[in-house]
Amino acid sequence: MPEAARKIRVQCVINGRATTLETYPMARLLDVLREQAGLAGTKEGCGEGECGACSIEMDGALVNSCLVPALQAEGAKIRTIEGLADDSRLHAVQQAFLTHGGAQCGICTPGMILAAVNLLARNPHPSEAEIREGLSGNLCRCTGYTKIFASIVEACRDAGKRA
Amino acid sequence: MRSYVPAYEMEAPRDLSAALERMAREPGVWKPFAGGTDLMVLLEAGKLPHRKFLSIWGLPELRGIEVIPAHVTLGALTTYTELRRHEIIAREFPLLCQAAAETGSIATQNRGTLGGNIVNASPAADSPPALFVYDAELELVSTSGARWVPYHGFWSGYKQMDLRSDELIRRIRLPREKTGWKQYYRKVGTRRAQAISKVCFAGAARVEASRIVDVRIALGSVAPTVVRAVATEKTLRGERLSPAILSAAQEVLAREIAPIDDMRSTARYRRRVAQNLLAEFCEALSA
Numbered sequence: 001m002p003e004a005a006r007k008i009r010v011q012c013v014i015n016g017r018a019t020t021l022e023t024y025p026m027a028r029l030l031d032v033l034r035e036q037a038g039l040a041g042t043k044e045g046c047g048e049g050e051c052g053a054c055s056i057e058m059d060g061a062l063v064n065s066c067l068v069p070a071l072q073a074e075g076a077k078i079r080t081i082e083g084l085a086d087d088s089r090l091h092a093v094q095q096a097f098l099t100h101g102g103a104q105c106g107i108c109t110p111g112m113i114l115a116a117v118n119l120l121a122r123n124p125h126p127s128e129a130e131i132r133e134g135l136s137g138n139l140c141r142c143t144g145y146t147k148i149f150a151s152i153v154e155a156c157r158d159a160g161k162r163a
Numbered sequence: 164m165r166s167y168v169p170a171y172e173m174e175a176p177r178d179l180s181a182a183l184e185r186m187a188r189e190p191g192v193w194k195p196f197a198g199g200t201d202l203m204v205l206l207e208a209g210k211l212p213h214r215k216f217l218s219i220w221g222l223p224e225l226r227g228i229e230v231i232p233a234h235v236t237l238g239a240l241t242t243y244t245e246l247r248r249h250e251i252i253a254r255e256f257p258l259l260c261q262a263a264a265e266t267g268s269i270a271t272q273n274r275g276t277l278g279g280n281i282v283n284a285s286p287a288a289d290s291p292p293a294l295f296v297y298d299a300e301l302e303l304v305s306t307s308g309a310r311w312v313p314y315h316g317f318w319s320g321y322k323q324m325d326l327r328s329d330e331l332i333r334r335i336r337l338p339r340e341k342t343g344w345k346q347y348y349r350k351v352g353t354r355r356a357q358a359i360s361k362v363c364f365a366g367a368a369r370v371e372a373s374r375i376v377d378v379r380i381a382l383g384s385v386a387p388t389v390v391r392a393v394a395t396e397k398t399l400r401g402e403r404l405s406p407a408i409l410s411a412a413q414e415v416l417a418r419e420i421a422p423i424d425d426m427r428s429t430a431r432y433r434r435r436v437a438q439n440l441l442a443e444f445c446e447a448l449s450a
Contacts, residue, residue: 002170003169003170004172005168005169005172005173024171025172025174026168026171026173026206026216027168047165047207048203048208049200049203049267050357052270062270062273063270063273063274064270066207067198067199067200067203067274068199068274069173069199069203071173071174071218072199072220074175074221115269115270133269136355136356137268137269137271137356137357
């Protein structure tokens with residue numbers, strides 16, 4: 001297949017740092033983050049927007065980075081799993097996942113945590129149903145949902161403190 | 164297999180008129196690309212035959228929800244999340260809100276757009292049944308001007324629509340006239356979130372003294388496009404609710420739709436469920 005597109009420069013802010021990415025316009029943001037920005041915390045699961053493993057925040061909204069063409073990241077503020085901890089202090093949701101064994105094989109974990117952090121930012125005191133809805137786009141292949149759910153319930157108690 | 168990404172071009176026009184000029188100058192060459200929740204899936208699967216896209220995601224002319232006494236106008240880039248959060252949509256167009264809430268996941272709802280859903284023209288799309296019930300109209304724009312068309316009739320067959328290669332959808336307009344109507348929406352799929360529907364049903368009716376004065380019914384996943392069940396509506400219109408009229412309407416509905424066997428369900432199951440949803444709708448009307 002012929003190479004038709006030229007690489008473009010995409011300027012965005014990733015985890016608080018102004019960054020210029022050089023890539024093809026329709027490269028998946030997921031790949032650009034992992035391979036060019038060196039942020040391999042964002043995982044690829046299905047690659048078609050079904051599993052949520054590649055969830056990141058773009059301008060405050062949860063998105064599947066496998067479905068975002070790099071060109072559309074121009075000017076965006078992006079937050080990945082690497083941007084959640086404050087120096088050595090983990091985000092409340094990360095800490096709760098540690099305490100409750102919310103991570104098993106780990107592939108879904110960054111996406112789960114991003115989805116939970118995003119939910120708590122919108123709704124600091126979600127009901128059980130709201131937590132289930134907020135996480136419904138994130139699949140765990142180990143099916144360890146009980147501990148993931150417990151981690152988020154725990155993190156909710158702490159949510160007001162650090163959003 | 165994944166597509167070869169360097170083969171795909173994408174540009175971001177600075178405004179709507181630049182986008183339209185591009186589409187007019189090279190008809191059929193540049194396709195609008197909104198939130199990408201369908202097109203990027205095709206890219207990943209190696210099934211995106213088109214090679215040149217105009218990213219319209221950043222165009223403010225295609226955004227926003229405007230409310231005036233006669234109708235609500237939605238920019239084509241209105242996302243499902245924006246629909247869910249809008250107070251007047253929630254109050255007056257609850258079926259649309261419900262459809263938005265049942266489309267994909269939160270992440271999909273943040274990027275998927277109403278205009279994209281319409282032009283992607285999946286027979287299983289969740290929002291079109293609701294839009295049909297509300298008698299939505301579409302504004303199509305090109306460099307030669309704008310035209311409003313009724314949404315019902317916009318599609319002529321599987322992925323076939325009344326949209327020229329130099330046009331795109333700018334706005335979707337919903338008349339604010341169904342507020343007194345009883346409304347019903349149900350999507351049947353394998354899982355509450357994410358799953359694509361096996362059958363999706365939206366209905367609304369104005370009922371006076373248990374007589375159906377007027378009614379709208381639309382279904383997804385039962386034909387090559389989302390369809391309005393016009394013959395079924397006609398069977399019910401003007402009638403008093405009764406088991407006899409329901410069963411007559413169910414007969415008509417079964418003939419009016421054309422479901423198929425596919426990976427998600429069977430024609431037989433879909434036809435039966437569509438009839439059952441009609442029964443549940445009628446039950447809701449008498450409640």
